[in-house]
Amino acid sequence: MSDPSRDIRVGDAERQQALQVLGEHMSAGRIDVEEYGERSARITTAKTRGELMSLFHDLPDPRPTFATPMALFPEPSRAPARRWEGAVIPVVGVAVVIAFFVLVKNPLIFLLIPAVAILWGQWNGRRR
Template structure:
């Protein structure tokens, strides 16, 4: 079984992204012009092995792509931070808002459903009846058009 040389090991997408970021640092430092940056970044995107990537950084100083090196914070316990007001408030306020909306819609539906009945009740309680027949608050009986 043949062993791979370190330069023949295939690279991952995250290693390509790391190399593009480091190439960008060299361009912003003025070591590369825009055309050379474009050529090298195109080659980084199509690179398949570590050797192909490292050859693009041969004439450049640090930073260079790092393969398989742990992240500086690897192995450290995660940093716990205090939750902000919004992170505390939203989980409590959201269910209350939903309940209030459902209750409001339920109440509003019933108000509009019973509104015509309320209107009829108010009209009937004012005395109702036909004014021309002498009922309610119309003209008193015996006046014009009355029977008596």
């Protein structure tokens, strides 16, 4: 069974790192200038991690390293909720129901409720 991480596409940063590592191998005398030219040409056209790693199969460390897929998209940190924030939604809900029965004579006033909710959300989100 093949390693699924070998199919992950690489970008310019990964190719650049592979070229740097290949240069270290040339400096150490493990490959000559001609082989460096051949491998570096293949590095610049590599599309996946597997293609890059196949160019280092016969070389010892160092080898190119890749970030794990989860590290590319870290989960945003969650700020602890304040105690009063849990009570805001029920209070706003009750206020909307009361406003509905009180202001039913003029339905255009209900446009204020979503406007206030949107402004509250924007203001509350900006503070975090």
